[in-house]
Amino acid sequence: MPLSTDSNLSGVSILASTTDEQNKILSPEALQFISTLHREFNSTRKFLLQRRVMRQKEIDQGKLPDFLPETEHVRNDPSWRAASPGPGLEDRRVEITGPVDRKMIINALNSDAKTFMADFEDSNSPTWENCINGQINLYDAVRHTIAFTNPAGKQYKLKDRTAVLLVRPRGWHMEEKHVLVDGEPISASIFDFGLFFFHNAKEQIKRGYGPYFYLPKMESHLEARLWNDIFNMAQDMLSIPRGTIRATVLIETILAAFEMEEIIYELREHSSGLNCGRWDYIFSFIKTFRHHPEFVLPDRFEVSMTVPFMNAYVRLLIQTCHRRGVHAMGGMAAQIPIKDDPKAHEIAMQKVRTDKLREVKAGHDGTWVAHPGLIPIALEVFNEHMPGPHQIDVRRQPERITQKDLLNVSFEGRITERGLRDNIQVGLDYMESWLRGVGCVPIHHLMEDAATAEISRSQLWQWARHKCKTAEGHLITGEYCLKILDEEVQAIRQRLGPKYSSTKYELAKMAFATNITGDQYDDFLTTLLYDHILSM
Numbered sequence: 001m002p003l004s005t006d007s008n009l010s011g012v013s014i015l016a017s018t019t020d021e022q023n024k025i026l027s028p029e030a031l032q033f034i035s036t037l038h039r040e041f042n043s044t045r046k047f048l049l050q051r052r053v054m055r056q057k058e059i060d061q062g063k064l065p066d067f068l069p070e071t072e073h074v075r076n077d078p079s080w081r082a083a084s085p086g087p088g089l090e091d092r093r094v095e096i097t098g099p100v101d102r103k104m105i106i107n108a109l110n111s112d113a114k115t116f117m118a119d120f121e122d123s124n125s126p127t128w129e130n131c132i133n134g135q136i137n138l139y140d141a142v143r144h145t146i147a148f149t150n151p152a153g154k155q156y157k158l159k160d161r162t163a164v165l166l167v168r169p170r171g172w173h174m175e176e177k178h179v180l181v182d183g184e185p186i187s188a189s190i191f192d193f194g195l196f197f198f199h200n201a202k203e204q205i206k207r208g209y210g211p212y213f214y215l216p217k218m219e220s221h222l223e224a225r226l227w228n229d230i231f232n233m234a235q236d237m238l239s240i241p242r243g244t245i246r247a248t249v250l251i252e253t254i255l256a257a258f259e260m261e262e263i264i265y266e267l268r269e270h271s272s273g274l275n276c277g278r279w280d281y282i283f284s285f286i287k288t289f290r291h292h293p294e295f296v297l298p299d300r301f302e303v304s305m306t307v308p309f310m311n312a313y314v315r316l317l318i319q320t321c322h323r324r325g326v327h328a329m330g331g332m333a334a335q336i337p338i339k340d341d342p343k344a345h346e347i348a349m350q351k352v353r354t355d356k357l358r359e360v361k362a363g364h365d366g367t368w369v370a371h372p373g374l375i376p377i378a379l380e381v382f383n384e385h386m387p388g389p390h391q392i393d394v395r396r397q398p399e400r401i402t403q404k405d406l407l408n409v410s411f412e413g414r415i416t417e418r419g420l421r422d423n424i425q426v427g428l429d430y431m432e433s434w435l436r437g438v439g440c441v442p443i444h445h446l447m448e449d450a451a452t453a454e455i456s457r458s459q460l461w462q463w464a465r466h467k468c469k470t471a472e473g474h475l476i477t478g479e480y481c482l483k484i485l486d487e488e489v490q491a492i493r494q495r496l497g498p499k500y501s502s503t504k505y506e507l508a509k510m511a512f513a514t515n516i517t518g519d520q521y522d523d524f525l526t527t528l529l530y531d532h533i534l535s536m
Contacts, residue, residue, distance in 0.1 A: 009035065016128045016178040016535045025135045025195060033237060034194035035181045041230055042187055045172055048223050055219075055255070060291045065258050066403045071221065075261045081325040082264050082271035086246040088164040088209045089115070089272055091389035092327055092366035093382040094375055096163070099124040099440050100134025102148045105141050109162040111372045112379065116163040120192045121170050121216050122280070122449040125439035126526070128178045128535040135195050141165065142200045142207075164209060166248070169193040171217035172226075173524055177534055190230065197234050197245075205244065212272065213247045217280065219255040221262035228267050243269045248329060252277030252451075253284040257313050257406055260320045273326035273365070274317050278305060279334075279451035281313065286458040290521065293466045298413025300423070300455055305331070305358065308408035316401040318363040322392050330359035330367035334446040337373040348445060349377060356381040365390035370440075370447035414471040415463060424481070424488050424516075427456035431508035431525065435532055453525055457515045465518030478517025485513060507532060 009028055012035050018026060059065065067075070096113040098104045100120060108116040118138055124130055140146035141158070142165065148156040169192030170176075175185035176192075193213065201211040215227055231245045249256075249263055251274050256263060264271050282303055289295035297303055305314060321328035333352045338345040352369075356378050359367050365386075369378050426443050430453040433441045441448050462468075463476040470476065489509050493500045511529055514520050522528040 011035070011182040013180045014178060015180065018132070021136055022132050025132060025139065025199065030195055030198045031179075033198045033234075034179075034186065034190055036237070037190045037194050037230060037233065038181045038186045040233060041190065041226060042181075042184075044226050044229075045187055045189075048220070048226060049173060051222070052219055056288070059288060064403070064407065065255055065288075067258050068262070071259070071262045074265050078323075080265065080268065082268040082273075083243060083246065084325070085272065085327070085390075086210045086212060086244075089212065089246060089327075092329065093386060093389075094378045095166075095329070095366055095368050096372065096375065097123065097168075097332070097368055097370060100130070100137055102133075102137045102146065103150070103156055104440075105137050106146055106148055106156045106158060107372060109141060109165065110159050111163060112375050113163045113369070113372075114366070115166055115212075117166045117168055117214050117368075119168045119214075119449075120188075121168045122451055123440040125434045125437045125533065126170060126174070126176075126188065126530070127437045127533045130437060130439075131176070131192070135199070138165070138167065138196060139199050142203050164212070165204075166212040166214055167192075167196050168214035168216055169196075172223060173217070173527060174530075177530070193230070194234065198238070201234075201238060201240055201244070205240070211245050213245065214275070215247050215249045216277070217252060218249060218263065219253045221259045221266050224249065224263040224266040228270060231267075231270050245270045246272040248272040248275055248327070250275045250277040250280070251313070251317055252280030254281065254288050254406070255284075257281075257316065258403075260317060261324070264320065264324050264326060268324070271324075271326050273321045273328060275329035275368075276314055276317055276331040276364075277451075278310070278331035279449075279455060281310075283451055283454040283458055285309070286455065286462055287521075287523075290458065290462050290465065295407075295409055296462055296466055296468060297409065297459065298415050299419030300459065301419075302413035305355070307411040307413075309406060312401050312405035312408065314362055315399065316406070319396070319398065319401070321365075322363065322394070322396075323398075325392060327365040327390055327392065328363065330356070330364035332368040332370055333374050333378065334370050334448065335374065336371045336442055336445055336447050338445050344445070349374075352377050353381060357385070360385040360391075363391050363394065363396060365392060415468050415476070416471045417474065420460070420463070420470060420476065420481070421484060421488065423456035423460050424485050424512075427453045427460075427512055427516075428485075428488060428492070428505065428508050430456075431512060431529065432504045434526075435504035435507055435529060437533065450526055457512060457525065458521075460516035461518055461521055463518075464516065478519065481516045482513060485509060485516065 012031050092114050094113045095115045096108045097117040100118050144158050170188035174188035176188040177185040179186045235242050247270050318328040335348045360382050429443050460481050464478045468476045
């Protein structure tokens with residue numbers, strides 16, 4: 001039944017049914033903790049989100065992003081360095097990621113990966129059950145009491161030695177609408193971070209590690225400053241020394257790429273480095289420059305990590321991190337094993353090897369995989385080419401990466417009918433799954449998350465907006481995109497037959513259709529769809 005507002009928690013309400021187990025996570029003390037953080041910092045969060053809107057308007061009008069003159073002193077000062085790695089974070093050569101599902105957590109922590117990022121963000125559909133049960137799962141995981149039995153009776157439990165846990169809360173743009181503080185939804189970032197930190201930080205420290213986080217989708221160093229202020233207050237409230245927290249920032253927006261050094265500086269007491277969030281970065285690039293025809297990109301798989309603007313982003317990230325003494329983490333290998341096709345499987349695994357070899361030779365200190373089956377490949381490559389725990393102290397010739405480099409889209413690539421249909425198929429399939437509460441989805445032998453759907457609808461919008469032509473000669477208009485959308489939905493309906501009526505494809509189609517014609521464009525699909533998964 002709904003948790004009533006406690007007399008000591010004036011202004012805090014929970015608008016969802018809760019179980020006794022969930023109420024332990026939502027204790028009065030925990031709610032007091034997260035509501036205090038929200039009251040202190042939510043006005044700043046809102047200001048920074050409005051700042052994003054104003055900055056986007058400037059870009060739409062032709063003012064392209066560049067390195068900030070007002071923070072040049074930070075970039076030019078060679079004397080400062082960020083914090084040393086937290087206990088257990090010295091060697092991060094392979095990290096596995098996934099949602100906060102109970103079985104997933106056990107398998108990931110039991111894997112041979114060095115660390116596991118438990119994800120409340122892009123690979124998690126933020127239903128109330130997923131988010132609050134995810135907190136329960138992590139509470140148990142930290143204490144090594146987590147266990148799971150599947151319907152067939154197979155039991156899962158943790159080994160004595162596990163991967164080191166990191167947690168990714170939702171981004172600044174998200175709200176947790178099931179919890180109101182003074183009549184407004186609580187910041188989802190504060191909700192996810194605060195509940196985990198309140199319940200687990202001291203236990204993690206006692207076990208020899210610490211509270212470690214990944215921070216998503218930031219667009220400026222001011223947003224990093226906000227996180228740092230929250231970290232300091234949270235540590236003070238629990239009498240934990242400042243600097244105990246460590247946080248790795250995903251550089252997955254083009255605007256953040258111009259402020260990498262400043263982002264590390266703002267978090268320097270808590271920084272664990274930066275990560276190349278490649279798929280979200282491509283999404284951000286399209287989204288940010290969507291009104292500019294000179295930035296139209298070809299099919300998604302033509303935009304590799306070696307094209308000019310992506311290569312410059314990687315080089316700048318590695319150089320920046322190592323200059324400041326922190327890890328430069330590589331991107332996601334989204335491939336999954338293909339059990340029924342040995343030839344296709346070997347091709348996919350070779351792509352993983354090639355990608356990881358590129359990363360380690362470029363200077364990355366570690367990499368991401370989405371499936372345990374990829375861990376041996378990634379480990380083999382990094383073990384061979386990175387004998388030490390990282391490459392932070394390996395000196396490379398410094399180079400100057402310019403605005404022109406980060407915006408350079410001069411490479412060959414095509415927009416094809418296959419690419420257009422793939423975007424529609426993948427976007428539909430992912431959104432339908434997300435609406436059912438599943439945010440990590442195998443599609444076309446890749447483990448996809450929300451970034452995939454974001455790229456899909458953003459490319460379609462961009463192509464329709466600028467009346468691009470496919471390599472086959474078709475003019476891409478909003479009407480053409482909607483026609484293909486209808487065809488793909490009809491194909492799904494025929495394939496599923498009577499089962500179609502129990503899916504969320506009609507709702508996914510309706511939402512997808514609003515964002516692929518070159519007219520309406522929502523900042524995030526997750527905010528567009530969120531109200532459809534509320535438990536009210």
